[in-house]
Amino acid sequence: MFDLATPAQTGPLPRAGLRRVLAVLCLTEITSWGILFYAFPVLAVSISHDTGWSLPTITAAFSLGQLAAALTGIPVGRILDRIGPRIVMTLGSALAVVSVLVVALAPNLPVFFAGWILAGAAMGATLYPPAFAALTRWWGDERLKALMILTLAAGLASTVFAPLTAALDAHGDWRTTYLVLAVVLAVVTIPAHWFGLHGAWPHPPAPLHDAFADHAAIVRSRAFVMLVITLCLGAFTTAAGVFNLVPLLQEQGFSPTMAALALGLGGAGQVLGRIGYLPLAARSTAITRTLAILASTAVATALLGVVTGMAALVAVSIGAGLVRGVFTLIQATAITDRWGATHYGRLNGLLSAPVVIVMALAPWAGTLLSAWTGSYAHAYLILAGVALIAVGTGIATGVSVGTRSDLKDAP
Numbered sequence: 001m002f003d004l005a006t007p008a009q010t011g012p013l014p015r016a017g018l019r020r021v022l023a024v025l026c027l028t029e030i031t032s033w034g035i036l037f038y039a040f041p042v043l044a045v046s047i048s049h050d051t052g053w054s055l056p057t058i059t060a061a062f063s064l065g066q067l068a069a070a071l072t073g074i075p076v077g078r079i080l081d082r083i084g085p086r087i088v089m090t091l092g093s094a095l096a097v098v099s100v101l102v103v104a105l106a107p108n109l110p111v112f113f114a115g116w117i118l119a120g121a122a123m124g125a126t127l128y129p130p131a132f133a134a135l136t137r138w139w140g141d142e143r144l145k146a147l148m149i150l151t152l153a154a155g156l157a158s159t160v161f162a163p164l165t166a167a168l169d170a171h172g173d174w175r176t177t178y179l180v181l182a183v184v185l186a187v188v189t190i191p192a193h194w195f196g197l198h199g200a201w202p203h204p205p206a207p208l209h210d211a212f213a214d215h216a217a218i219v220r221s222r223a224f225v226m227l228v229i230t231l232c233l234g235a236f237t238t239a240a241g242v243f244n245l246v247p248l249l250q251e252q253g254f255s256p257t258m259a260a261l262a263l264g265l266g267g268a269g270q271v272l273g274r275i276g277y278l279p280l281a282a283r284s285t286a287i288t289r290t291l292a293i294l295a296s297t298a299v300a301t302a303l304l305g306v307v308t309g310m311a312a313l314v315a316v317s318i319g320a321g322l323v324r325g326v327f328t329l330i331q332a333t334a335i336t337d338r339w340g341a342t343h344y345g346r347l348n349g350l351l352s353a354p355v356v357i358v359m360a361l362a363p364w365a366g367t368l369l370s371a372w373t374g375s376y377a378h379a380y381l382i383l384a385g386v387a388l389i390a391v392g393t394g395i396a397t398g399v400s401v402g403t404r405s406d407l408k409d410a411p
Helices: 015-051 055-083 086-105 109-126 128-154 157-170 174-196 215-220 222-243 245-251 256-275 277-282 286-306 310-332 334-339 344-373 376-398
Strands: none
Touching (some): 015 055, 015 086, 015 109, 015 128, 015 174, 055 086, 055 109, 055 128, 055 344, 086 109, 086 174, 109 128, 128 277, 128 310, 157 174, 215 222, 215 344, 222 286, 222 310, 222 334, 222 344, 222 376, 245 286, 277 310, 286 310, 286 334, 286 376, 310 344, 334 344
């Protein structure tokens, strides 16, 4: 049944099949993100109080899981290019259920850490990168619309599962909550991936240029290396900024309620940003919009460090969220914008791995920056500087491989 050596049937999916695939991935991304990622911040304090394990220690286990996700994404991308997402994401979902059960039943820290390492491997096979690869190959020239819809849906993961997780925890404990969530994960994602992602897996599209036929040459190119560096710097700024936003605003005198509201407004801004990505992409080149979003990230992050009034806080929080929403799609389309979709799975896996690692370390690094500089406000100004550096490296991300030095942007 799970023969990874035999490529799946090739050919296009009918329109109904494309809609089915998109609907399935919207459902499973909401569920997988909500349980594997967003449930942990809600339950972290309960876990610490019940077990006596410190918050930094259990957070380290979660961060280790993110590192495992990054490393898993590299072979997953290579397999996806060859056989498609059905087997990969189904097995990933099964592993996710096992990992959540291990976390829920962990009698000690080593088992708890092991559970999060398994969860990280499952994330690498079920979250955005494999879903992006599936839509990019199946939807072809219409992939941007599909990616936008998927990220809009997945943006609801915290909206759905954060309150659900909190309610379950309030009526039981963190272990029972994770057991219930494991059942939800099993019931929703395993059958959805197996029965919903069936169908022909198209041949990879022809390279946009002869120099793009060799994926190894692309990976060794200056453009790819600079793209990795650029997205890592941008992701570092956004991840550290989101994680430390509440303590930053409390430091500036805002109440915990207002700080949480600002964080929620940022989520609303992300939805607006993703809705606006299609017209933005139609009116700009890949390089132009990448540089514009990174520059906007720098400005928004700096403003968060100095904002004082309520009205300004609302405006900047929504603006920062809008920029983050666009940045997600910038990353999702970075490969196809420059080199086409021929080797999307493996190239996106190699691109995503260091970005995920940076995002795993960024919250902790942001906290260290605040301690080193004496305040969160100063830390945010440094984070804005990191985004400005990304603008500089981003200029080099559109240069193609091979003997030509022309720029390749998406139409």
